[in-house]
Amino acid sequence: MAAEGEPTRIMVAVNESTLKGYPHASISSRGAFDWTLKKIVRSNTSGFKLLFLHVQVPDEDGFDDVDSIFASPEDFASMKHQNKIRGIHLLEYFVKHCHDIGIACEAWIKKGDPKEVICHEVNRVRPDFLVVGSRGLGPFQRVFVGTVSEFCAKHAECPVITIKRSASETPQDP
Amino acid sequence: MAAEGEPTRIMVAVNESTLKGYPHASISSRGAFDWTLKKIVRSNTSGFKLLFLHVQVPDEDGFDDVDSIFASPEDFASMKHQNKIRGIHLLEYFVKHCHDIGIACEAWIKKGDPKEVICHEVNRVRPDFLVVGSRGLGPFQRVFVGTVSEFCAKHAECPVITIKRSASETPQDP
Numbered sequence: 242m243a244a245e246g247e248p249t250r251i252m253v254a255v256n257e258s259t260l261k262g263y264p265h266a267s268i269s270s271r272g273a274f275d276w277t278l279k280k281i282v283r284s285n286t287s288g289f290k291l292l293f294l295h296v297q298v299p300d301e302d303g304f305d306d307v308d309s310i311f312a313s314p315e316d317f318a319s320m321k322h323q324n325k326i327r328g329i330h331l332l333e334y335f336v337k338h339c340h341d342i343g344i345a346c347e348a349w350i351k352k353g354d355p356k357e358v359i360c361h362e363v364n365r366v367r368p369d370f371l372v373v374g375s376r377g378l379g380p381f382q383r384v385f386v387g388t389v390s391e392f393c394a395k396h397a398e399c400p401v402i403t404i405k406r407s408a409s410e411t412p413q414d415p
Numbered sequence: 416m417a418a419e420g421e422p423t424r425i426m427v428a429v430n431e432s433t434l435k436g437y438p439h440a441s442i443s444s445r446g447a448f449d450w451t452l453k454k455i456v457r458s459n460t461s462g463f464k465l466l467f468l469h470v471q472v473p474d475e476d477g478f479d480d481v482d483s484i485f486a487s488p489e490d491f492a493s494m495k496h497q498n499k500i501r502g503i504h505l506l507e508y509f510v511k512h513c514h515d516i517g518i519a520c521e522a523w524i525k526k527g528d529p530k531e532v533i534c535h536e537v538n539r540v541r542p543d544f545l546v547v548g549s550r551g552l553g554p555f556q557r558v559f560v561g562t563v564s565e566f567c568a569k570h571a572e573c574p575v576i577t578i579k580r581s582a583s584e585t586p587q588d589p
Contacts, residue, residue: 249454276574280543283461369454370576394568394577400450402576403545403568405548 244398248345251277252292252368252399254359254389257331264327266334269374271402274335275370279343293335293348294362295354315358325350358393363397370400422519425451426466428533428567438501440508443548447578448509451546452516460518466520468511468536469502470509470529485573499524530566537571544574 255270266274282289332348337344351358362369375390390403429444440448448465450475454461471514513520525532537545564577 249457281455283423283459283462285457285462288459390428401476402574402578404574 243291248288248290249370250292250366250368251385252294252366252371253277253282253297253328253335253369254294254333254355254373254393255335256295256328256355266312266331266383267374267376269404269406271374272376272406273372274338278344282344282385286342289344291335291339291344291346292366292368293332293346294359295331295348295350297324297328297350297352298355301415306340323349350379356389359393360397363393363399368399369404371397372402372404375403375405422464423531423544424466424540424542425455426468426537426540426545426573427451427509428468428529428545428547428563429505429539430529431467431501433440438504441550443550443578443580444506445548446580447546448512449547450578452518456518457581460516463518465509465518465520466540467506467520467540468533469505469522469524470532471498471502473526475516479545479550493513519582519588528568530563532583533563533567534571537567537573542573544576545571546576549577549579 253270253274255274256267258265258267277291328350332350336346340367351362359371359373372392373390373393375388390401394401394403427444427448429448430441432439432441451465460573502524506524510522525536532543533547547567547568549562549565564575568575569575
């Protein structure tokens, strides 16, 4: 076996849950992260470095956040700040977990269309591979929605591994 | 980090070079194998087990092997035997390498359509993930040929990582 040189750099694209009022990492993001630790990193924490990328869609929160009224530039400034706080909160989950188990990591936020930005960041950062979670949409939904994971698997300039959420993890209607 | 329990089982689909008269593992198979060792297994050889699957296309050798004359059932029997020898020779390359570095492995041969058989074997063997090499066909070639890796990425019931051959490894015309 080759001597352990530079760690393997794994980029993990993470997003928020789409459940309203639940400002946490999505089930598929956490699933992809847990899978990477359990199946790839295992006990070899010094052999890997995790790179967490969270892409915020610029307009998303403006439409979702029905309690906000945007009447002045300051309102937008505070909204942007709030987004940033939420993004940092999201990344904190992953960074804290890495810190607890002693694996090196970096985390950052970008704005834009997630699939485009992820591929752009792959080109810029050059990870050894990319891990993306997937909600596991059925063929009917996929035709209309497409998925970030499918786009990245096709267009990202590095190997991509897609971790599908298992059926048992799909949230039930309340 | 969780204690090291059962090793992570990685299935690696391998095939022969398509160069005539070159009965060795394809460049893309070797690339996928080398990548897996370097980027995933690293020094943690006890944490992983590699499962090598080689799928032989039943008719392929009958058409390719222009030196053979099939005039009796015995000729076909010997051809089948010859195929088997070639498959074993191919798998020996990978098994020997694993043995040299001390990583557990299994290897076996199946007959049929590679993409269908690989997905079937994933269902049967239940690896943690599947690694497939890809020749990195351009969009024009892909429309007509399709690729085993694309089919598996879509249909295999486990995570799939496709390792594309780099441009520098593409053989030149002699």
